[in-house]
Structures are given as C-alpha cells and as structure tokens.
Amino acid sequence: MWKEVRLLLRGTYRIISGLNGFAYDFKRFLFYGGWRENLSDMEIRNYNTVMAYHGLEKSLSFKNRNPTSGWGNAERVFLRLKIAKMAGDYGYHDKAAKQVLMKFLSLPENIELEKSRKMILEMNSMEFDSDDVHGAILYPLSNYKMGILKHPEDFFLSRYSLREFREDIVPQEQIKRALKLAMKTPSVCNRQAWHVFHSNDSSIIKKALSYQNGNRPFGDKIPNLMIVTTDLKAFFAGSEHYQHWIDGGLLSMSIMYALHSLGIASCPLNWSQTPKRDKQLRKAINISPNQTVIMMIAAGYPKDVNKVCSSTRRPLEEIFSNIELK
Template identity: 30%
Template sequence: MKISKALLPRKLKEFILRILEIKKEASSKSFDLYYHLRFSFKEHNLKDDQAQFKYYLTKHYHIVEKGLALPEPRLGFGQPKIADIIEKAQRYESLFGSDELTASIRKTLKEYIAFNSAQNFELPIQFENLLSEFIQQGNTGNSGGLKDKKKNTSSTLTLDEYKDFAIGRTSVRNFSEEPVSIDLLYKAADIAKNAPSVCNRQGWKIHCYSDKNTIINLLSYQNGNAGFTHTINKLLIVTADVKAFTNFESNQAFIDGGLFSMNLLLAIHAAGLGACCLNTCYPSSKEKEVKTAAAIPDNERLIMMIAVGNLKNDFSVAYSPRNPTEQIFVPH
C-alpha cells in the first residue's frame, strides 16, 4: 500500500530527502570519475589519439621551458625526459604530421642546447646528436622556449586603473536589441586564451550560439536566466576537454576552465559588451542532454554558460555588497 508523503513524520521526510540528495551527489561524483578515467591521457600508456598526444607533449616540453626560466637552471637538466619528448614527438609526426606544436618543441630544444653551450657545458655526445638530429628533421616555430620581458613594460595599467576596470564589470541581465558581432567575440576569445593553465595545456573550448531558437532551447536546461532569456543575443558555453588532463587532475578541468572563463568575461567587458554567467551545475543525465542539444563532444565537460548582449545606454544591475577584504585576505 502506497503511503502518502503528507502522512510521514517531518523528521522521516527530512531523512528521506537527505538520503536522496546524498545519492544524487554520489552519482555526480561517480560521473566525474567515469569521464576522467575514460578520456584523460595516461602517462605510461599513451594512445594514438591526436588530442591526448598533443596535451602530453605540451605538458612535457613546457617542463623544459620552465627549467630554462628558473633563476639558475641546472646544466644538462632533464635528459631522460627530453629523450622521451623526442621519441613521442617523432611518433606524433609519423601519425599526424608536423605542426606548430612540434615546431615549438624544436625551438625549445634549440634554446636548451644554446643555454648549455653558453655555459660551456658539454652534453653527452649521443644525447646531443639525438637533439640535433631531431631539430634538423623539421622547422622551428616562432613560439616555444623563452620570451624576454622587461619590468617597466610588463603591465600597461596601474593597480588603480585596473581596479576601475575590474569593478566596472558586472553581471548584466538587460541587453539592447543590437546584435553582437561574432568577430568581436572571436577577438575576446583570442585575448582570453592567454589565461594560465596546468602546464600550458589550454584544454578549454568556447561554443558560440547565435540562433534564437537554439539559445532558448539550451537555456531551458538552466534555471538562472528567467526573465531576460529573450534579450540574450549570443550564448557561449565554455567547456574543458578531459583529454587535456592526466592522473589526479580531475578537478583541474574546472580550475582551468574557470580561469579561462574569467579572462573571457574581462575581455567581453573590455569590448564594451554585457555578459552574465549562468551555472551548469547539472546531474550527469542532464549534462548529457545539454551536450547533445548543443552538439558538444562527449569528452568535454561543461564549465559555464555566458549570456552576451550589447549594453543599453542606461541599465540597472544587481548590487550586492562584497565581503570585507579582511575576511578573505589571510596573512601568515
């Protein structure tokens, strides 16, 4: 016999609801683990998947770049790792051909040789031959290795100037009817890609939607856009490619995706546009539905949606107070 919920004691109803919440949370964490194990690259069992190969090589040649950028690089450092990079890069080129990635690797290794030579350090002849032969097998790129910087030109803004800019960015929920230029969003993305990421792997993606019916459909899965859905001109969905990450990095997809999203929001703000972050805190079943509706590959995880529109001449925004700085800044 079915028991009505209304007849259950309050404490028992609360207990049942809590058990259901725990079950949903556990299912969500299992979903995270499943995707990480399915798509992340394995350091000691690298598959012939171009994306995984690219992220693996980026991780490891960036370690050489970081070694060269230290205050006092160790002479002849990283020889076993560099030999592995060369072996994997040659395998990559045999499968997928030469590209900007392998050109950047060659430039980095060329600078590695130059650094040791400038210090009159003789690399083992067999290892030096391995380096030289690999470098000669292809082109060196314009990026990779080191880039010289100067203190007086490393920033073009004072802290007070940046404060005015950063505080000026707010979540906008009331856009004008003027359409947003795709080219302008492309330029914002081009700037946003300079966000930091684990070992410079840059595992983020932006999916941009312009069709009004598609936007309405995708936002029907999201609970934070009620009342201004019809004013949104462009919808961005930021994702993270799970293939960019490896052991113990399942959370890194969301960290890198969040860093990129903030850079993107600031670039959109600099472009004179309005934007509003919309969370994608979905159970696994709904995330699958959203990715299907949005034509997003299965190996990408949803980070957030961003509603974008042109600004009205006058508009209002939510003005909640920020927590006092002394509550968040903890000196030790």
C-alpha cells in the first residue's frame, strides 16, 4: 500500500516538474525566440536570411530546375539585404545571401528581366561581400569517396565516453580544429545557430560543473570543458520549438567524433536540468539568455591504460524496422 502511494507521489512530482520545465522552455521561446522576425536585430536577420537564401541555393542546385521558380525567396533575400545595407551592420549570412542572390539573378532566364536589373543595380552599391563560395557547386563522386573509411568499425567502435583523462590540457588550437570539423554538421536551413563555450581553467570548470549532476567523482580532474548551446533567436515558426535541441544535439555528437578523430577523448555531460539549475548556471557563467544550454562535454587525452563502461549496444533488431504503411 505505502509502496503504491510512494510511486504515485513520485509520478505526480515528476509530472509537475515536467510541466515546470515545459513552462520554462515556453517562456524562453516567448522571450528569446525569433518569432517576431525583428529584422533590425542583426542576428535574427542573419538566421532569417539564411532560410531564404538557402531556398535559392537549393533551387540553383537542381539539375532540372523550374526556370520560373525562386522569386519568392529572391525577394525575401533582397528585402533583408536592403535592411542590412541601411543598418550598415552585416553578418556572415548577409554576405552569403548577396552572392547567392546575385547568382540567381544572373541565370540566363533571369538576367534580362527588368526586376533582376533593378535588384542587381541596387546590390552593386552594397559594400559587403563574402570570401566564400555560395550557391550551388559541382561535387564530384571522387570527393564523396574521400569520406569512405577503410575500417569504419575501427573509428566508430573505438569511441568510448572517457571520464578519467591524462592531466595535461588539450591546447585550444586542437579544440578549435575539432570544432571546425564539427561545424560541418547539418543544421536546419543551414542556420548553424550554435555556440560553444570552452575553458581549460580549473576554477571555471569546477564552477560550471558544480551545477551539473553527472560528473561525480571525476569532475574535478577534467582538463577541458565545453558548454554547447543553441541560439533561440534562430527559430521562427511555432513548430520549431524543439529545433534548437535537435541542432545542438547533432553538433554535440559531431564534436565528440571530431575530437575522437584527433585522438582526444570526451564524455558528454547532460544538461537535462531543472529551471532552477539552468538559472543558477546562467548567474555564474556568462551565457547570453537567448542561448539554450544543450549539454556540456568534458575532453582530455586518454591515458595509456583506461577503464571505461562497456556500455554495450542493444541488438539492432530491437531498434530497426521497415517503414510500413498502416
């Protein structure tokens, strides 16, 4: 009888704390989400612009494109470029957008149109350009083949979460190299709404980990710590209310694989925390309020001899089935 009451109370508590978490997330979406589409905010405009110019990039990349398509996105990009020009404040995606729109307007089917000429004229007076190549690029099969691993099992099955590292700190250049690799992670419309905070300062790491509940008893010996966040400003539609978790989770996994490819071990550290804990971390660490904390990642070099949890995987049959119509 008491056991049942205890279970019921525990379940009720969990539902209430879940509701508290949903309410907190909703409040953050309301305050910091990009749903207002305030295009005079440079960051919101950039996330919003990439949605439009990425549509054009897709249109440019199809072999048999409809020659009349893409104008909706072209006009959206053009409006945002005009706002960037007026603000005199441009981000990466503003510059990329200008190049993509220029390529779209220069297509044989568009270049002679009056509206294209007007847009190009105005864009020529915009004093910002990107150094990267945007739009659609030819990508030969040989480049795809460069990604084929001789022994993929060696790479994937040799990554383990490591919790006890060598004492020496991983140099920041190595961390940055891993992050550059990890940034090839796909993100919704290529918005890349990520931020990674990094420290190798033991007092800062100690402070950050004091709010995290999965680092005992190894937290005090972690050489490098990252906090992965995603920017709520990048998400506009109500249906995108979970997108920041997805994009941030994908980046986090890429970071761990990138570290692994460089001989650096890591351990993901969960941030499934209560609103109270999340607020406490934000009080102690400088994280702008529009950034959602996805997780922390501990990193360091493996020792000569390491002991890890075997953490074996379920049989594939338990997680695999064919897609079937009902």
